[in-house]
Amino acid sequence: MTAAPPQRPASAEPDRRHRRRQRTRAAIEAAALELFTAQGFGATTVEQIAEAADIAPRTFFRHFPSKDAVLFGDPAHEAERMREVIAELPAEVPPLRAVATAMLDAADRMEPDRAQHLMRARLLDNLESGCDYELQLLKQRWVQDIAEVVAERLGTGTDDPRAAAWTMTLMACFGAAVHSWLVRTDDRPLRAIFVALLAETGGGLVEFAERTG
Structure with a gap:
């Protein structure tokens, strides 16, 4: 009698x-x-991109x-991924740590594609003013998306000032870490740069609060 093939895990x-x-x-x-x-952003069509990627x-x-x-990024896609990462964390993990963990996930996903992200950064640096305005709107949407995640973790609404303050602080640290990662000539990982920057920023804020509290 032939043995049945092993069952593939449901998640495979x-x-x-x-x-x-x-x-x-x-x-x-x-x-x-x-x-x-x-050939330039404006001259490129979706059809050309699809052909180059060998897809419909x-x-x-x-x-x-x-x-x-x-080019600008997809806030909805990244917010969805962030929610997935945070949802897997225990409920007792504080909001700041939860969002930082999701950003570390983003850093790990970016690491293998440094050359591609450098190309994107150079393209964004050369944007025309109209495109730059659109980029700012997308960044604003990204802040709102993350602030919603923070507020959910806090159990409050986005009118809670901590949601916006913590979001902008983490985003500033992540953005600065990415910039440093792209312009560095060594091979220090983005994760390490981000963690070090978070530690120094957090330590500085704690020291300031202790001195003025």
Whole structure:
């Protein structure tokens, strides 16, 4: 009698689909950034990006709402990932630590694609004023998304000043860490830069509070 094949874990197929989705998303980003660099953001179409990534245009839109989201970032996608990471943490983990943990997850995901992120940073530096305004709106949306996560962890609303204050502090630290990571000539990981910056910032704030409290 032939033995039945071993059962595949229930999570195997979803994990495989997630990895395949992430590979496709990364391929779209790489193709788009190369086209943006070669011929300009405005001159590049979604159809050209899809062709370069060897996908159908409809597949592009399964991963990004527009070509702007490839260059500027997709706050909704990142907020969803952040919520997933935080949801897996125990309820007793404080909000600041929970969001910092989600940002460390982002740092780990960014690490293998440093060259790609450097290309994006250079493109953003050369944006026209209209695009720069759009980028600021997206950053504002990103702050709002994270502040909602912090407020949920606090069990309050986004009118709680801690939600906005802690969000902007963490985002400033993460943004500064990313900038340092991109311009450094050594191979120090983004995670290490971010953790060190958080520690120094937190220590400085504690010292200030103790002196003025």
